[in-house]
Amino acid sequence: QVRLVESGGGLVQPGGSLRLSCAASGRFFSINYMGWYRQAPGKQREFVAYILDYGSTKYADSVKGRFTISRDNAKNTVYLQMNSLKPEDTAVYYCNAVADSATTWGQGTQVTVSS
Numbered sequence: 001q002v003r004l005v006e007s008g009g010g011l012v013q014p015g016g017s018l019r020l021s022c023a024a025s026g027r028f029f030s031i032n033y034m035g036w037y038r039q040a041p042g043k044q045r046e047f048v049a050y051i052l053d054y055g056s057t058k059y060a061d062s063v064k065g066r067f068t069i070s071r072d073n074a075k076n077t078v079y080l081q082m083n084s085l086k087p088e089d090t091a092v093y094y095c096n097a098v099a100d101s102a103t104t105w106g107q108g109t110q111v112t113v114s115s
Contacts, residue, residue, distance in 0.1 A: 001026050002024050002026045003025050006109040012085055013115050014115055019081050028100050032052065034095070034096070035050030036094070038111075039094070040091040048060050048093070057069055066082065066083050067080060088113075089113050093109050
């Protein structure tokens with residue numbers, strides 16, 4: 001079973017940057033998919049970005065050109081570099097992984113963009 005632990009959230013001013021990390025631990029053969037989702041107050045959880053084990057990536061239109069997802073397969077860690085942050089990026093950000101065909105969610109990390 002996979003355990004995901006996110007870190008790196010916090011309070012940042014508009015236009016600022018944050019880097020989120022999500023480390024996977026536990027017993028698994030391989031992690032095929034790692035992604036980030038977010039949920040703002042009163043809204044449904046939405047897709048942000050994903051990266052596959054061979055490096056292919058996809059982004060939501062709302063974050064293209066501002067966010068970059070990457071992964072370190074040796075550390076079983078995925079990162080989300082968030083630049084040019086906007087107030088509408090405020091949300092709880094969740095890490096998601098598919099390992100050995102099983103899906104796991106992290107506990108979430110709060111990102112608040114406010115002046």
